[in-house]
Amino acid sequence: MNTLFDKIWDSHVVSLIEDGPTQLYIDRLYCHEVTSPQAFDGLRARGIKCFRPEKIYCMPDHNTPTHDQDKTIEDPVSRKQVDTLAANAAEFGLTHYGMMNHSNGIIHVVGPEKGLSLPGMTIVCGDSHTSTHGAMGAVAFGIGTSEVEMVMASQCILQQKPKSMRISVEGELAKGVTAKDVALYLMMKLTTSGATGYFIEYAGSTIRSLSMEGRLTLCNLSIEMGARGGFIAPDETTFEYIKGREYAPKGEEWDKAVEYWKTLKSGDDAVFDKELTFDAADIQPMITYGTNPGMGMAITDSIPADAAQKSLDYMGFTHGQNLLGHKVDYVFLGACTNGRIEDFRAFASIAAGKKKAEGVTAWLVPGSWKVLDEIKAEGLDKVLEAAGFAIRQPGCSACLAMNDDKIPAGKYSVSTSNRNFEGRQGPGSRTLLASPLTAAAAAVTGVITDPRELI
Amino acid sequence: MKQKFDIIQSTCVPLPLENVDTDQIIPARFLKATTRDEKFFGDNLFRDWRYDKEDNPKKDFVFNTPAFSAAPSEGVHQILVAGKNFGSGSSREHAAWAIAGYGFRVVISSFFADIHKNNELNNFVLPVAVSEAFLAELFASIAADSDCQVKVDVPNQTVTNLATGSSEHFEINGYKKYCLMNALDDIDYLLEQKSKIEAYENK
Numbered sequence: 001m002n003t004l005f006d007k008i009w010d011s012h013v014v015s016l017i018e019d020g021p022t023q024l025y026i027d028r029l030y031c032h033e034v035t036s037p038q039a040f041d042g043l044r045a046r047g048i049k050c051f052r053p054e055k056i057y058c059m060p061d062h063n064t065p066t067h068d069q070d071k072t073i074e075d076p077v078s079r080k081q082v083d084t085l086a087a088n089a090a091e092f093g094l095t096h097y098g099m100m101n102h103s104n105g106i107i108h109v110v111g112p113e114k115g116l117s118l119p120g121m122t123i124v125c126g127d128s129h130t131s132t133h134g135a136m137g138a139v140a141f142g143i144g145t146s147e148v149e150m151v152m153a154s155q156c157i158l159q160q161k162p163k164s165m166r167i168s169v170e171g172e173l174a175k176g177v178t179a180k181d182v183a184l185y186l187m188m189k190l191t192t193s194g195a196t197g198y199f200i201e202y203a204g205s206t207i208r209s210l211s212m213e214g215r216l217t218l219c220n221l222s223i224e225m226g227a228r229g230g231f232i233a234p235d236e237t238t239f240e241y242i243k244g245r246e247y248a249p250k251g252e253e254w255d256k257a258v259e260y261w262k263t264l265k266s267g268d269d270a271v272f273d274k275e276l277t278f279d280a281a282d283i284q285p286m287i288t289y290g291t292n293p294g295m296g297m298a299i300t301d302s303i304p305a306d307a308a309q310k311s312l313d314y315m316g317f318t319h320g321q322n323l324l325g326h327k328v329d330y331v332f333l334g335a336c337t338n339g340r341i342e343d344f345r346a347f348a349s350i351a352a353g354k355k356k357a358e359g360v361t362a363w364l365v366p367g368s369w370k371v372l373d374e375i376k377a378e379g380l381d382k383v384l385e386a387a388g389f390a391i392r393q394p395g396c397s398a399c400l401a402m403n404d405d406k407i408p409a410g411k412y413s414v415s416t417s418n419r420n421f422e423g424r425q426g427p428g429s430r431t432l433l434a435s436p437l438t439a440a441a442a443a444v445t446g447v448i449t450d451p452r453e454l455i
Numbered sequence: 456m457k458q459k460f461d462i463i464q465s466t467c468v469p470l471p472l473e474n475v476d477t478d479q480i481i482p483a484r485f486l487k488a489t490t491r492d493e494k495f496f497g498d499n500l501f502r503d504w505r506y507d508k509e510d511n512p513k514k515d516f517v518f519n520t521p522a523f524s525a526a527p528s529e530g531v532h533q534i535l536v537a538g539k540n541f542g543s544g545s546s547r548e549h550a551a552w553a554i555a556g557y558g559f560r561v562v563i564s565s566f567f568a569d570i571h572k573n574n575e576l577n578n579f580v581l582p583v584a585v586s587e588a589f590l591a592e593l594f595a596s597i598a599a600d601s602d603c604q605v606k607v608d609v610p611n612q613t614v615t616n617l618a619t620g621s622s623e624h625f626e627i628n629g630y631k632k633y634c635l636m637n638a639l640d641d642i643d644y645l646l647e648q649k650s651k652i653e654a655y656e657n658k
Binding site for chain 1: 478479503544547551631642645656
């Protein structure tokens with residue numbers, strides 16, 4: 001009761017269906033090319049238009065190649081899906097940022113950076129990592145394609161109200177410990193189903209001290225604990241980030257908006273269905289060893305005795321094994337989890353003055369064209385190039401390998417993405433999730449390395 | 456697609472694994488389709504567990520074992536029984552299309568991931584959440600007799616293991632139950648709510 005989640009949710013209720021779900025109004029629908037074509041088909045079959053086309057933003061990201069985007073996509077099936085989104089957006093009168101458009105990028109990177117995702121909003125997309133936008137102080141969650149069609153048709157969705165959970169993290173993070181490590185630590189503690197049925201509010205001094213990039217990383221990974229979403233009450237850090245962005249309110253509207261946003265916090269008397277508290281001092285750089293994101297450990301630890309055998313067989317690991325010094329074949333920096341400017345700064349801070357290890361293939365993929373611009377403006381591209389790293393063009397890339405960026409079967413990939421499921425980065429690929437610092441440490445040494453040794 | 460639900464009595468296909476994620480149910484490379492072709496998705500259900508790199512069936516995967524290889528039909532293999540936390544990970548509705556396309560009408564597990572559960576319901580596949588004890592007993596019953604049947608009674612919200620007689624109540628809200636029993640979807644409902652939506656917008 002009286003949680004921020006209640007406030008935002010309740011202010012978007014259009015109606016309550018007796019013995020059923022809530023009819024919830026949606027402020028923003030994002031569409032990418034993979035989960036939208038069948039929804040547009042559904043509208044055509046019913047002979048209807050989008051109810052509020054001005055609230056819908058479309059962009060391809062999953063299939064986009066990370067090189068030569070000015071040329072046609074080679075894979076005809078990927079090309080057709082990307083072209084279909086453009087055609088559907090035109091037919092239904094929706095804003096569309098196509099490939100090579102400077103506003104294009106991963107939808108969960110672009111939304112916040114354009115000021116399209118704002119505090120107090122309800123935001124959905126046919127993508128589980130929509131929880132990312134919760135960092136702006138919004139209620140944001142992933143939905144299926146039938147639900148995308150619902151929102152297109154009515155700007156509403158039928159949903160059961162989730163329960164509320166507050167996760168507080170208190171204290172200062174140690175050197176070399178990032179928002180990604182906090183998230184991997186929470187997943188280890190909660191498992192991949194520990195927050196199922198809940199919406200998480202992240203709170204506490206550790207969370208408050210995170211930058212917007214760090215908050216976006218943490219909220220992004222809420223779904224990997226099973227939660228519908230996760231968010232952080234907006235504060236000065238949030239307002240500072242939003243101010244001046246393309247779709248942010250301007251002038252008097254800005255002042256009014258900030259005044260309202262400042263009211264967006266849980267009451268002192270707020271009651272959550274579940275409360276968990278963690279100590280930042282317990283969190284170290286993390287790495288995963290298994291085939292779900294909850295199968296993680298501190299990078300210096302050994303694989304626990306109760307780890308699922310099927311997962312370890314797939315990964316080629318054994319119980320009790322310590323992974324430090326284990327050979328790495330690929331390193332992936334990017335995704336909606338860690339494809340922002342701060343992630344590139346972190347990676348470059350370790351790579352600077354060193355050389356990429358022989359035998360490591362590294363893919364550095366910015367989350368958007370804007371991130372790529374920032375990388376260049378700060379000269380990080382030069383630092384990384386001198387260390388033997390090339391920067392690619394933006395997109396989801398090797399996070400789920402729908403384009404050509406696939407990790408070959410049996411190869412080990414230290415990845416800043418969000419999922420280490422079997423085959424996630426390509427059939428037979430073996431993924432170890434970690435922070436940009438840990439990814440960089442692996443990239444310059446060729447083996448799994450504690451990043452604190454290189455800072 | 457839209458099929459009316461009443462009572463389903465069928466043999467089952469067991470998948471006694473926990474945390475089955477939607478990347479396993481349908482791998483990402485099959486998400487490039489631009490149509491909702493259920494046969495295509497059904498043919499690729501659990502693709503990388505079901506087939507090797509050369510597209511030969513993997514003998515040890517349950518769909519390829521003699522007792523469970525028959526495609527679902529009335530009363531046969533219409534129920535998938537899976538370990539806890541079924542459908543975690545990606546929101547891809549293609550996973551639900553694949554399950555429906557293969558011919559399953561019910562999935563029984565002790566715990567479902569939220570988004571996938573909604574996706575199943577929106578595709579007229581019924582997720583039935585049972586207790587750990589019921590699930591364990593059901594896996595044992597199927598192991599003892601692959602022809603063991605389960606009865607899912609939607610009007611009365613009960614699920615019964617006919618081999619042992621064990622029965623449990625399962626949760627489904629009244630609205631969704633009405634939709635399933637009458638083959639109505641949420642969009643049919645929402646399209647009738649335009650005036651309420653406009654009133655909300657003008658508040």
